Amino acid sequence: MMDYLLTDEQKMIQELTRKIADEKIRPVAAKYDAKEEFPWPVIKVLAESDLFAIFVPEQYGGTGGSVLDLCIATEELSRACGSIAVCYAASALGTIPIVLFGNDEQNKKYLPDLAKGKKIAAFAVTEPEAGSDASAIKTTAVKKGDHYVLNGTKHFITNGGEAETYVVIAMTDKSKGARGASAFIIEKGTPGFTFGKKEEKLGIRSSSTRELIFTDCKVPKENLLAKEGMGFIVTMRTFDKSRPGVAAQALGIAQGALDHAVKYARERVQFGKPISSFQGIQWMIADMATEVEAARALVYAVARTIDAGNGSVSKESAMAKLFASDVAMKVTTDAVQIFGGYGYMRDYPVEKYMRDAKITQIYEGTNQIQRNIIALQIIKELAK
Amino acid sequence: MNIIVCIKQVPETTEVRINPETNTLIRDGVKSIINPFDMYAIEEGVRLKEKFGGKVMVVTMGPPQAEAALKEAIAMGADEGILVSDRAFAGSDTWATSYTLSSAIKKIGKEFGSYDVILCGKQASDGDTAQVGPGISTHLDIPQVTYVKKIEEIKDSIARVERMTEEGFDIVEVHLPVLFTVVKEINEPRIPSLKGMMRAKSAKIISWSAKDMNCDPDNLGLNGSPTKVVKIFTPPPKVGGQILQGEPDVVAGKIIALLKDDIL
Numbered sequence: 166m167m168d169y170l171l172t173d174e175q176k177m178i179q180e181l182t183r184k185i186a187d188e189k190i191r192p193v194a195a196k197y198d199a200k201e202e203f204p205w206p207v208i209k210v211l212a213e214s215d216l217f218a219i220f221v222p223e224q225y226g227g228t229g230g231s232v233l234d235l236c237i238a239t240e241e242l243s244r245a246c247g248s249i250a251v252c253y254a255a256s257a258l259g260t261i262p263i264v265l266f267g268n269d270e271q272n273k274k275y276l277p278d279l280a281k282g283k284k285i286a287a288f289a290v291t292e293p294e295a296g297s298d299a300s301a302i303k304t305t306a307v308k309k310g311d312h313y314v315l316n317g318t319k320h321f322i323t324n325g326g327e328a329e330t331y332v333v334i335a336m337t338d339k340s341k342g343a344r345g346a347s348a349f350i351i352e353k354g355t356p357g358f359t360f361g362k363k364e365e366k367l368g369i370r371s372s373s374t375r376e377l378i379f380t381d382c383k384v385p386k387e388n389l390l391a392k393e394g395m396g397f398i399v400t401m402r403t404f405d406k407s408r409p410g411v412a413a414q415a416l417g418i419a420q421g422a423l424d425h426a427v428k429y430a431r432e433r434v435q436f437g438k439p440i441s442s443f444q445g446i447q448w449m450i451a452d453m454a455t456e457v458e459a460a461r462a463l464v465y466a467v468a469r470t471i472d473a474g475n476g477s478v479s480k481e482s483a484m485a486k487l488f489a490s491d492v493a494m495k496v497t498t499d500a501v502q503i504f505g506g507y508g509y510m511r512d513y514p515v516e517k518y519m520r521d522a523k524i525t526q527i528y529e530g531t532n533q534i535q536r537n538i539i540a541l542q543i544i545k546e547l548a549k
Numbered sequence: 550m551n552i553i554v555c556i557k558q559v560p561e562t563t564e565v566r567i568n569p570e571t572n573t574l575i576r577d578g579v580k581s582i583i584n585p586f587d588m589y590a591i592e593e594g595v596r597l598k599e600k601f602g603g604k605v606m607v608v609t610m611g612p613p614q615a616e617a618a619l620k621e622a623i624a625m626g627a628d629e630g631i632l633v634s635d636r637a638f639a640g641s642d643t644w645a646t647s648y649t650l651s652s653a654i655k656k657i658g659k660e661f662g663s664y665d666v667i668l669c670g671k672q673a674s675d676g677d678t679a680q681v682g683p684g685i686s687t688h689l690d691i692p693q694v695t696y697v698k699k700i701e702e703i704k705d706s707i708a709r710v711e712r713m714t715e716e717g718f719d720i721v722e723v724h725l726p727v728l729f730t731v732v733k734e735i736n737e738p739r740i741p742s743l744k745g746m747m748r749a750k751s752a753k754i755i756s757w758s759a760k761d762m763n764c765d766p767d768n769l770g771l772n773g774s775p776t777k778v779v780k781i782f783t784p785p786p787k788v789g790g791q792i793l794q795g796e797p798d799v800v801a802g803k804i805i806a807l808l809k810d811d812i813l
Contacts, residue, residue: 173750174747177743177746177747177750178743180746181740181741181743181746184740185740188740189740210740213739213740213742214740214741214742214743215742215743215744215745216743218743218744219743228743228744228747
C-alpha cells in the first residue's frame with residue numbers, strides 16, 4: 166500500500182467510510198440498483214456519522230474539511246457502490262457553491278442543516294439544450310421588486326426531487342450570454358417549483374436524476390448567490406472544487422472492481438488451477454492495479470493543490486477527473502472480462518461497477534470538455 | 550441518569566490460540582476489538598443518556614493497549630473512559646475480575662457521583678463464562694438482571710425490562726441502581742461519528758491501579774482467583790459412530806434395539 170501521508174483526521178475519515186461501506190452499503194447496493202430506489206436509510210447513516218459535515222466550515226457546524234477529505238470519503242463509499250456514493254457527493258456539489266459564495270446570512274441559514282445531513286443539496290445547471298454549452302441556458306430569472314421570478318426547466322439533476330436545497334443557475338440578462346447568468350438558492354416546496362421526469366439510467370441507478378420545473382417561481386432576492394451575472398463563475402469555481410470528487414468516485418469504483426476481480430481470480434479454478442496463476446490474468450491485474458494507483462496519486466495530489474489554495478486549479482482538476490474516469494471505465498471493463506461469463510450476469514457484482522463507471526466520463530463536464538479545459542490552459546500559460 | 554458500561558477487549562478471531570505452558574490466551578498478532586456483546590451495552594448506555602441525560606462512563610480492566618477500546622466507546626458517544634490496569638491483576642479469573650471492576654465502580658461512584666445503571670455484555674467472546682457481570686453486582690450488593698433484551702421503562706427509580714429466556718421472555722421490575730447484562734437483540738450498535746472519533750482521539754483516558762482503588766491484594770489476580778486452570782486442551786474429535794440407513798420405521802426399530810442392547 167502506498168503511503169499518501171494522510172493526516173490522522175483523514176485516516177479517521179477513511180476508516181469510518183470504509184466501515185460504513187462494508188457494513189451498510191455492500192449488503193444493499195445491488196438491491197437499490199435493481200429497484201432504482203433512493204438509498205435514504207444509508208444516507209441517514211452517513212448523516213449520523215457526520216460525513217455531510219466534511220465539506221462545511223466549522224463555524225457552520227461542519228468539520229471544515231478539505232477537498233482531499235471529501236475525496237477520501239467518496240472513494241471509500243464508491244468502492245462499495247458508486248451510485249450511493251454519488252447521492253452523497255452530489256450533496257457536496259450542491260453545498261460547495263453556498264460555502265464558496267454564500268454571505269454570512271445565507272451560510273447561517275442553509276449550511277448547518279446541510280452539515281448535519283438533515284437536508285441534502287443539489288446543483289442545477291444542465292438543461293435539455295445546455296449540456297457542455299452552459300451559456301445556452303434558457304431558464305430565466307426576472308427581478309420584480311424584492312424577488313426574482315424563475316421560468317424554465319433543468320434536467321438530469323442529480324438528487325433532484327430528493328434534495329431540499331438547490332442551487333440553480335438562471336439567466337438574469339440574456340443579452341450578456343454567459344455573463345448574464347446568476348445563481349439562486351431555492352428550497353423544495355417553493356411555489357412554482359416542481360419536479361418532472363425521473364430518468365431511468367444505465368448506471369448509478371439508485372441515485373435520483375430528475376427534471377426541475379420552474380413556473381413563475383418567486384424566489385426572494387436574498388436567495389441570490391454572489392451577485393447578478395456571476396452564475397457562470399459560481400459554476401466554474403464549484404466544478405473546480407467538485408471535479409476531484411467525481412475523480413474520487415471513479416477511483417473508488419475502479420478500486421472496488423479490482424478488489425472483486427483479484428478475489429475472483431484466486432477462487433476461480435479452470436484447467437485445474439486458479440485463473441490467477443495464468444500470466445494473461447496476472448498481467449491484466451498488474452495493469453489495472455498500476456492504473457488505479459496512478460489515478461489515486463493524481464487525484465490526491467490535485468486535491469492537495471486545491472486545498473493549498475494556490476491560484477487557478479481548473480487544469481489540474483480536469484486532469485484528475487479525466488484520468489480517473491478513463492481508468493475506471495477500463496478497469497471495470499477488464500474486471501468483467503476476468504469474471505468471464507459470470508461477470509456479465511447480475512448475480513455477480515462487477516457488471517454494476519462497469520455500468521456505474523460510465524457516467525464518470527460524462528458528467529460534470531464530459532472528458533472531451535476536460536481536455537478542452539486542459540489544453541486551453543496549457544496554451545494560455547505558454548503564451549504568457 | 551449516570552450509566553456505567555463495563556467492556557472487555559478481546560482478540561478478533563473465532564480461533565483463539567492458547568499457550569499450553571501458561572494456559573493463557575496468545576494475543577500476539579491478533580487484532581483486538583471490543584467484545585461484540587459489549588457493543589450492545591455501550592449502545593444501550595448511549596441511548597439511555599440520550600433519553601434521560603446524564604453521563605456514560607466506560608470501564609475496562611486490561612493492559613494499557615485496552616485504551617483503544619475505551620476510545621472506540623467514546624467515539625460512539627460515551628463521555629469518559631476508565632482503564633483499570635495493574636500487573637497485580639494478571640491471572641484474574643471471573644471472581645477476581647468482578648472484584649476489581651466493582652472496586653473501580655465504587656471509585657467512580659465517589660468521584661463522579663452516584664450511578665443508576667451498570668451495563669455489561671452477556672458474556673465475552675473469548676472466555677464465554679457470562680460470570681463477570683453477575684459477579685460485579687454481587688460484589689456491589691445491587692440487583693442484577695441478566696440477558697436483558699429490552700429496557701421498557703425507567704421511572705421513579707424502578708426499571709422494567711424484558712429478560713430473554715429459552716422459552717420467550719420475562720418482564721422484570723427492579724430497583725435502581727441495577728446491573729444489566731444485555732443480549733444482541735436489545736439494539737443495533739451505531740457506527741461511530743466523525744466528530745465522536747475526533748473527540749475520542751483527544752480524550753484523556755483515566756487510568757487506575759490497584760492502589761488507586763484501595764484494593765485488597767488478596768482479592769486480586771491469581772491470589773484472588775479461586776479458579777485454577779490446570780490444563781487447557783482441544784477436545785479430541787469424536788470418532789466412530791454409526792450411520793443407519795433405510796426406511797424411517799425400520800431405522801427407528803434398529804435405534805431402539807441398539808440403545809437397549811449396546812448403550813444402556
